Amino acid sequence: MQSILTNNESDNSLSENDKFDLKIVKPKIKIYNHTEIFNDNDIIYYKILLFTDSVFVWIGSELLNEKNNISHFNNLAVSIKTKFSPVPIVTTLLGNTLEEISEHMSRRLSTKYFKQVFVSYNITSNNPDIYVFSERALIQFLKTIL
Numbered sequence: 200m201q202s203i204l205t206n207n208e209s210d211n212s213l214s215e216n217d218k219f220d221l222k223i224v225k226p227k228i229k230i231y232n233h234t235e236i237f238n239d240n241d242i243i244y245y246k247i248l249l250f251t252d253s254v255f256v257w258i259g260s261e262l263l264n265e266k267n268n269i270s271h272f273n274n275l276a277v278s279i280k281t282k283f284s285p286v287p288i289v290t291t292l293l294g295n296t297l298e299e300i301s302e303h304m305s306r307r308l309s310t311k312y313f314k315q316v317f318v319s320y321n322i323t324s325n326n327p328d329i330y331v332f333s334e335r336a337l338i339q340f341l342k343t344i345l
Contacts, residue, residue: 227251231344235336241324243333249344253315254308258333260322271321276301278309278316286310293319304334311338312345 233245241260248255259271274294278287287309289302298320305318322329 229344231340233340235333237324237329237332238326241326241329243322243329243336245337245340247341247344253317254312254341254345255317256304256308256337257319258322258337259319260324271323272319273321274298274301275317275319276305277318278302278305280309280313292317300330304337307334308338308341312341 227250229249231245231247231249233247235243235245237243244257244259244261246255246257257272261271272293275292276289277292278289280287287306289306289309291302294301301318301320304320305316308314308316308318320330320333322333
């Protein structure tokens, strides 16, 4: 839990006699870990952070250790739907712009959920079907938490 102190007085000067109201505020972030198995031998790991108006998704094929720490963070794309365009605006913030998987996934999720979406896709498999599977599994999981 996070707490915020607010001053009852209108001026900004503090004295020893000032009283404060303590308000309990719920956290604005929720963190989820999820795994899926593709073709009985490839494990796909998901880290999802839900913020008030945005979603952060990390997808990878390996973790650093048993504490679920991320081992690779090779790229990051962000997209947001605006009133000025029917297609969300998307850009790559980190990594190679030639690898468009994160951008495409971010754009589709932003269109579907009307939120700002950050996606980092870090699967090292050469199987092209794993991309489709990982996105479908992600959408199924997001339906349960959004």
